[in-house]
Amino acid sequence: MSEQTTAPETTAVHAEPLEQAEARLQPIRWKFPVTYILLGLLSLLVFTLLIPSGAVTQFRVSTANDFITFDAINVPSFGTALVLSILQLALAAWAVYAAVHRIRLGAWHPVLFGILFVLAFLVYAGAGRGAFIPMVTLLSGALMLSVPLIFGAMCGLVGERSGIINIAIEGQLLAGAFLAAVAASFFTSAYVGLLAAPFAGAAVGALLVWFAVKYHVNQIIVGVVLNVLVIGLTSFFYSTVLTQNAELWNTRQQLPRLPIPGLSQIPIIGPVLFNHTILVYLMYVIVFALSILVFKSRWGLRMRAVGEHPKAADTVGINVARTRVINTILAGAIAGMGGAYFTVGQGLAFGQEMSAGQGFIALAAMILGRWNPKGALLAALLFGFSTSLGQTLSTIGTPVPSEMLLMLPYVITIFAVAGFVGRVRPPAAEGVPYIK
Structure with missing residues (x-):
């Protein structure tokens, strides 16, 4: 009777180290984490630091035929690009953590990173230009x-x-x-x-x-x-x-x-x-x-x-x-x-x-x-x-x-x-x- 009760416990004890060993054998894939880091640094060092002081980026997000029309959105270029760059680097850090611990990231991660990167680029591209970036047209x-x-x-x-x-x-x-x-x-x-x-x-x-x-x-x-x-x-x-x-x-x-x-x-x-x-x-x-x-x-x-x-x-x-x-x-x-x-x-x-x-x-x-x-x-x-x-x-x-x-x-x-x-x-x- 005692052997029957200890057998499942022995199996459970040995199963967990085996799964951990298999996880450790999987190679760490650095391709995407490194890419995220490089793009985040590009956004920080180029899209942010090269923005002229006091520049403003203007976005137009509606047309005259919409049910509700919005005024043009004016954002401070440097501060907005800085926040977007920091968020990108945070996502890059999460990608590194996930790679080290063999955590699979969903499709939301590259999509969100891409949106933040593009927004940072748009802020940089339109900084101090005196022209609206037409989001609907884009x-x-x-x-x-x-x-x-x-x-x-x-x-x-x-x-x-x-x-x-x-x-x-x-x-x-x-x-x-x-x-x-x-x-x-x-x-x-x-x-x-x-x-x-x-x-x-x-x-x-x-x-x-x-x-x-x-x-x-x-x-x-x-x-x-x-x-x-x-x-x-x-x-x-x-x-x-x-x-x-x-x-x-x-x-x-x-x-x-x-x-x-x-x-x-x-x-x-x-x-x-x-x-x-x-x-x-x-x-x-x-x-x-x-x-x-x-x-x-x-x-x-x-x-x-x-x-x-x-x-x-x-x-x-x-x-x-x-x-x-x-x-x-x-x-x-x-x-x-x-x-x-x-x-x-x-x-x-x-x-x-x-x-x-x-x-x-x-x-x-x-x-x-x-x-x-x-x-x-x-x-x-x-x-x-x-x-x-x-x-x-x-x-x-x-x-x-x-x-x-x-x-x-x-x-x-x-x-x-x-x-x-x-x-x-x-x-x-x-x-x-x-x-x-």
């Missing part, structure tokens, strides 16, 4: 600039979750922009252009999956070739057809804004989220739908099974080739719709290579978001915000060269692809042809 511009990136990231996510590497997002965006401009110009309707754009992206996706599934061609090579093909074809038709008869094939047609009654008049949030064209609202629907369908639907389960273990999926009756074909074409249609932003979304005529590398940034956003719709959305918004920040601050004469701000999305892209965000694992069967 945030709504960030969302608009993120539209093609979000569509492209969703395209890459659907394709790569199915096992097809999609380097051709750039070509799909450009093809969508081209067909949207041509169709909208010919029918004098931006909505017709928006309806036509997905077919161009789907056509490029069909070529990609045809070579990948039927002939087992290296998917990265096919994607690069398709990008070059689309650039060549659109440039050829632009120089030979569109410029020769621009009145018929390449006039400006713009989607009208559709402000949502009531919601669009909420201060800050309303103009940023609810005063856009139908293209932006379709983006909301697609991101929301994929966030549910990829992980909580039969279609999503089959797609992920094909991308992770096609042989096992085939064993339970899933047609691997058909699933990859359908999903890649669907992904191409999503990217094509995003390409419409460059033309009918902005009211511009088509121009050569007007996608300007956005497809590759969308691919980086997908990787940065770890093949998850919500993560890819946040990553794309980060890229869009950095671009909008450079464009907005260049108009108020900040001490930071606008060229450096415009470089920021591409610097983030390099870090994302290099794995700075941590270890990311793509679908196991991504890029691997399935042969029965």
Whole structure:
């Protein structure tokens, strides 16, 4: 009887040291704590100490159409930047403590740190400039600039979750922009252009999956070739057809804004989220739908099974080739719709290579978001915000060269692809042809 009572106690005594030993064996990850410390010191030593004495930063946070309008907010530049820098260093210290004690920090930590860092930078950039920093313009511009990136990231996510590497997002965006401009110009309707754009992206996706599934061609090579093909074809038709008869094939047609009654008049949030064209609202629907369908639907389960273990999926009756074909074409249609932003979304005529590398940034956003719709959305918004920040601050004469701000999305892209965000694992069967 005594042996039965002491056995559980002995087990409990020896279990705790074993767990502690396993925790001690895990390496301490210093990458993010060191980054937080460096950024916090940058905010303190540059954004704070270089502010002129007595300078004031002015923010404008409302528009004339809001339910409630606010006066411009004037804050003392030095004191505000100092407080924000101290808060950043406090978060950095907490990250060091968490790293040493193997505590996992939630997503709130980098998000909060990023918000504080950006606010400190805005305070520094607008200190003593005599101009307002238009927060609504900055945030709504960030969302608009993120539209093609979000569509492209969703395209890459659907394709790569199915096992097809999609380097051709750039070509799909450009093809969508081209067909949207041509169709909208010919029918004098931006909505017709928006309806036509997905077919161009789907056509490029069909070529990609045809070579990948039927002939087992290296998917990265096919994607690069398709990008070059689309650039060549659109440039050829632009120089030979569109410029020769621009009145018929390449006039400006713009989607009208559709402000949502009531919601669009909420201060800050309303103009940023609810005063856009139908293209932006379709983006909301697609991101929301994929966030549910990829992980909580039969279609999503089959797609992920094909991308992770096609042989096992085939064993339970899933047609691997058909699933990859359908999903890649669907992904191409999503990217094509995003390409419409460059033309009918902005009211511009088509121009050569007007996608300007956005497809590759969308691919980086997908990787940065770890093949998850919500993560890819946040990553794309980060890229869009950095671009909008450079464009907005260049108009108020900040001490930071606008060229450096415009470089920021591409610097983030390099870090994302290099794995700075941590270890990311793509679908196991991504890029691997399935042969029965």
